[in-house]
Amino acid sequence: MKDLIAEKICKEFPTPTDPLVVLEGASLTLSLGENVAIVGPSGSGKSTFLHILGTLDNPTSGTVTLGGQDPFELSEPELARFRNENIGIVFQDHHLLPQLTVLENTLTPALAQGSPSSSCIERARALIERVGLTDRVDHRPAELSGGERQRVAVARALIQHPKLLLADEPTGSLDRSTAREIGELLIEIQREEQTMLVVVTHSRELSDSMSQVMEIDSGRLVQQTNGG
Ligand code: ADP
Ligand code: MG
Numbered sequence: 001m002k003d004l005i006a007e008k009i010c011k012e013f014p015t016p017t018d019p020l021v022v023l024e025g026a027s028l029t030l031s032l033g034e035n036v037a038i039v040g041p042s043g044s045g046k047s048t049f050l051h052i053l054g055t056l057d058n059p060t061s062g063t064v065t066l067g068g069q070d071p072f073e074l075s076e077p078e079l080a081r082f083r084n085e086n087i088g089i090v091f092q093d094h095h096l097l098p099q100l101t102v103l104e105n106t107l108t109p110a111l112a113q114g115s116p117s118s119s120c121i122e123r124a125r126a127l128i129e130r131v132g133l134t135d136r137v138d139h140r141p142a143e144l145s146g147g148e149r150q151r152v153a154v155a156r157a158l159i160q161h162p163k164l165l166l167a168d169e170p171t172g173s174l175d176r177s178t179a180r181e182i183g184e185l186l187i188e189i190q191r192e193e194q195t196m197l198v199v200v201t202h203s204r205e206l207s208d209s210m211s212q213v214m215e216i217d218s219g220r221l222v223q224q225t226n227g228g
Pocket of ligand 1: 020046
C-alpha cells in the first residue's frame with residue numbers, strides 16, 4: 001500500500017449563492033522517498049489541496065490515508081498529534097517566531113510534546129548544520145536573510161522525522177539564485193531523509209528538478225510528462 005493516498009478529493013467553499021467548487025476529484029499517491037511538484041494557474045486550488053494533505057483543512061468528500069491512517073477520522077487532539085508527528089510544512093513565508101533563536105524555532109514542533117529530549121536537541125543541531133546555519137544557531141529571524149529563514153523553516157519541518165513534507169511556494173519570496181539553492185536543498189534533504197515531498201511551485205526550474213509533475217486542471221490532478 002502507498003504511504004500517501006489522496007483519493008477523489010473534492011472541496012467546496014460556501015458562498016452566499018452557489019458553493020465555490022475548487023477541487024473535483026483530485027487524486028495523488030506517493031511512497032516514502034518519492035517527490036512530486038504540483039503546478040497550475042493561480043486560484044486553481046493548489047494551496048487548498050496541499051492544506052488538505054496537511055490536514056489543515058478537511059475535504060468536502062474523498063479520503064486521505066497517510067501511513068495507513070485516515071487523519072480525518074481522528075478526534076481533534078489526536079489529529080493535532082498525528083499532524084505534529086507525521087507532517088512537516090514549509091510555507092512561502094517562513095512563519096518563524098521572531099523572539100526565538102534558530103535552535104528554538106527548529107525545536108518548536110517537538111515542544112508541543114513537552115520539553116525536548118537530548119536526542120531531539122541533537123537532531124535539531126544536526127539539521128541546522130545540514131541546512132548550513134551552524135554559525136547562526138543562536139540568531140533570531142530578524143538577523144537572518146530570507147534564504148536563511150527559509151532554511152530554518154526546512155529544518156523545523158523535519159525535526160519530528162515526518163513521513164510527509166509539504167511546501168507551498170517555498171521559493172516564491174526569494175531571488176532567483178536563493179530560490180535555486182532552497183529548491184535544491186529541499187529535494188536533497190527529502191532524499192536523505194526518505195520522506196515524501198509535495199511542492200506547490202510556480203518555478204519551472206524547481207518543478208523540472210522533481211521526479212513527477214502534476215497539474216491541477218478543472219479541480220483534478222493530471223500527470224505532466226517531465227521534460228527535465
Ligand atoms: P492556488 O493556491 O492554486 O492559487 P487556492 O487553493 O488558494 O489556489 O484557492 C483556490 C480557490 O479557492 C480560489 O478561488 C480561492 O479564492 C478559493 N478559496 C481558498 N480558500 C478559501 C476559503 N477558506 N474560503 C473561500 N474560498 C477559498
Ligand atoms: Mg496558493
